Amino acid sequence: MANIHEVAKQAGVSSATVSRVLNEAPTVTEKTRQKVEQAIKQLNYEPSMLGRNLRNSESRLLLVLIPNFSNPYYTEIINGIEDYSVEHGYNILLCETDSNPKRENTFFNMVKNKLADGIISMDPTVNMSKLQDLALDHAIVMCSEYDEYERIPYVAIDNEAAAYKVMKHLIRLGHDQIALINSDEKFLYARQRRKGYERALEEFGLPLRNELIYNTQNLDFQEGAQAIRKFSQLERNPTAAFAVSDTLAIGALKEVNVRGLKVPEDFALVGFDNISFSNMTNPTLTTVAQPMYQMGTTAASMLIKQLQGQEVDSIMMDHELIIRESTLN
Amino acid sequence: MANIHEVAKQAGVSSATVSRVLNEAPTVTEKTRQKVEQAIKQLNYEPSMLGRNLRNSESRLLLVLIPNFSNPYYTEIINGIEDYSVEHGYNILLCETDSNPKRENTFFNMVKNKLADGIISMDPTVNMSKLQDLALDHAIVMCSEYDEYERIPYVAIDNEAAAYKVMKHLIRLGHDQIALINSDEKFLYARQRRKGYERALEEFGLPLRNELIYNTQNLDFQEGAQAIRKFSQLERNPTAAFAVSDTLAIGALKEVNVRGLKVPEDFALVGFDNISFSNMTNPTLTTVAQPMYQMGTTAASMLIKQLQGQEVDSIMMDHELIIRESTLN
DNA sequence: GTGAAAGCGCTAACAT
DNA sequence: ATGTTAGCGCTTTCAC
Numbered sequence: 001m002a003n004i005h006e007v008a009k010q011a012g013v014s015s016a017t018v019s020r021v022l023n024e025a026p027t028v029t030e031k032t033r034q035k036v037e038q039a040i041k042q043l044n045y046e047p048s049m050l051g052r053n054l055r056n057s058e059s060r061l062l063l064v065l066i067p068n069f070s071n072p073y074y075t076e077i078i079n080g081i082e083d084y085s086v087e088h089g090y091n092i093l094l095c096e097t098d099s100n101p102k103r104e105n106t107f108f109n110m111v112k113n114k115l116a117d118g119i120i121s122m123d124p125t126v127n128m129s130k131l132q133d134l135a136l137d138h139a140i141v142m143c144s145e146y147d148e149y150e151r152i153p154y155v156a157i158d159n160e161a162a163a164y165k166v167m168k169h170l171i172r173l174g175h176d177q178i179a180l181i182n183s184d185e186k187f188l189y190a191r192q193r194r195k196g197y198e199r200a201l202e203e204f205g206l207p208l209r210n211e212l213i214y215n216t217q218n219l220d221f222q223e224g225a226q227a228i229r230k231f232s233q234l235e236r237n238p239t240a241a242f243a244v245s246d247t248l249a250i251g252a253l254k255e256v257n258v259r260g261l262k263v264p265e266d267f268a269l270v271g272f273d274n275i276s277f278s279n280m281t282n283p284t285l286t287t288v289a290q291p292m293y294q295m296g297t298t299a300a301s302m303l304i305k306q307l308q309g310q311e312v313d314s315i316m317m318d319h320e321l322i323i324r325e326s327t328l329n
Numbered sequence: 330m331a332n333i334h335e336v337a338k339q340a341g342v343s344s345a346t347v348s349r350v351l352n353e354a355p356t357v358t359e360k361t362r363q364k365v366e367q368a369i370k371q372l373n374y375e376p377s378m379l380g381r382n383l384r385n386s387e388s389r390l391l392l393v394l395i396p397n398f399s400n401p402y403y404t405e406i407i408n409g410i411e412d413y414s415v416e417h418g419y420n421i422l423l424c425e426t427d428s429n430p431k432r433e434n435t436f437f438n439m440v441k442n443k444l445a446d447g448i449i450s451m452d453p454t455v456n457m458s459k460l461q462d463l464a465l466d467h468a469i470v471m472c473s474e475y476d477e478y479e480r481i482p483y484v485a486i487d488n489e490a491a492a493y494k495v496m497k498h499l500i501r502l503g504h505d506q507i508a509l510i511n512s513d514e515k516f517l518y519a520r521q522r523r524k525g526y527e528r529a530l531e532e533f534g535l536p537l538r539n540e541l542i543y544n545t546q547n548l549d550f551q552e553g554a555q556a557i558r559k560f561s562q563l564e565r566n567p568t569a570a571f572a573v574s575d576t577l578a579i580g581a582l583k584e585v586n587v588r589g590l591k592v593p594e595d596f597a598l599v600g601f602d603n604i605s606f607s608n609m610t611n612p613t614l615t616t617v618a619q620p621m622y623q624m625g626t627t628a629a630s631m632l633i634k635q636l637q638g639q640e641v642d643s644i645m646m647d648h649e650l651i652i653r654e655s656t657l658n
Numbered sequence: 659g660t661g662a663a664a665g666c667g668c669t670a671a672c673a674t
Numbered sequence: 675a676t677g678t679t680a681g682c683g684c685t686t687t688c689a690c
Binding site for chain 1: 659660661662663665666667668
Binding site: 344345349357380382385386 | 675
């Protein structure tokens, strides 16, 4: 592969001029530009990003941290990030951390190493203090999950309000024994959704029964099914459940079906995230939708603004309760 | 952020020595090494990959091309690629082409530009001739979908044999009106699976009815549902369908349910890919499993071997028919 | 309007 | 065992 000097030689100009043509500098004569462009074609030349990046000390690469590729929740957000970034001359590198600190470190180092310009973290398991250190002299944005102390700008939804809205919906349908299938409460969103759950109970004068709250290890289908099995051992069974993830709700739905109960007649179910499968289950699943694509574009725009030296503020996005068959009355 | 020279100065050595320490060269005295390591700590130094990569003219970054993030089919393969790559000192960049030639070009250029070392393409819509051009002087491997003319090494399964196996299973259950929900036959895998479908019909003496073959635009749920609607208008309805993707099968299942037919009693259904959700549907879905994770590690190992200058051969992996509720008799 | 030359941060060949 | 030096490919200041 030819380099800039060979092109310069071929065109009978200096490498500086070739560089000017590449960067569309306005000072180049039309004639020179044509000579250079011809040489570029002839030699099939492609400028090396590596050289350019080293010189400019930027890589135009953005890192997107997610715990794993398997959760469909992230796909639309990623689409938003990708579209916005590409449109603004950045590429994104999707980084699966597997909640593995070592792996996470690799990605942090890429930023320190100048191999990437900034990070959008959607990983709830991220090492917050390390991320904050990094944020001291690098562009960082959080998406969905965020820093409670607000030292890193984020885009997210009001999880407590969303959970409250779900509960209100179920309570209005007449349910008074509503289970919560929550993820590990080390995650901020889990704590927030639980808060919304509890606030609704309180406001509607329903008792809080701790045995109706099940905390899962992860968001796999199996965990949702496991929650239902656990609840079935109670003396007084719940008649509805709010799962903080569609994947959990789908696993729960499966188990409820297996047990011969009818949804929504015998048991009502609500998920969270509005993943595409949630509309394919039988019955279809009531869930909370976040404006995922828009969250993605917003996060990307915040990051790129940071890279341009601007200050950015955190943003709360709207959410929406989507009522489907699993909670019809 | 400090550079290698400042570290050298701080440690009272030359930058070459610092480089030696960084690269664990065996010729450095223990004493010198300690001095250097201390200086590195003091200055909080991180070597710049950019400088290193430029010098070594490699980026240790691998591109993985997929048409879109939304298809869960790819996740396990990607996990395999990622694990193997990271273990061998490479990072992967997940590239969504959206079947968009412009986007695709961006990624090809990254390889030409030395921003990435090689490509694993899982995109059936990839521009094969451009990819072949690139393969002339760059490391390329295909996964799942491949080059019919075998100019680019691939890892894949025997699609025709898999389709044949599915059909044999359905025929043995007594079905003689079996529909095929196929994707666009511009894709090699679609042509191969159709071939298996037709071969089975022929070998078991069943007539080929063209109206029982529905070609979809994409693999969305809706297309699967649409296929069922189309079949329902026929005078003689099929009693079973083989969908070349679980997503299509799940959409079809939904529509069959909506129409009040029972699966598998009234209608049998088989998918392809064994995505995790295929075991969560009601009834669970019979499908064909590919050794996805292993396909990923294999593809990555082939690519890295290429980068090391070795010749590699294409590999056919095994597949397995997983019989679940949707085809019980 | 264009060229010469320095330098981004690193590594490797060569010299000591 | 360590230092000196050149150069990977590019951009940009400074001359002209």
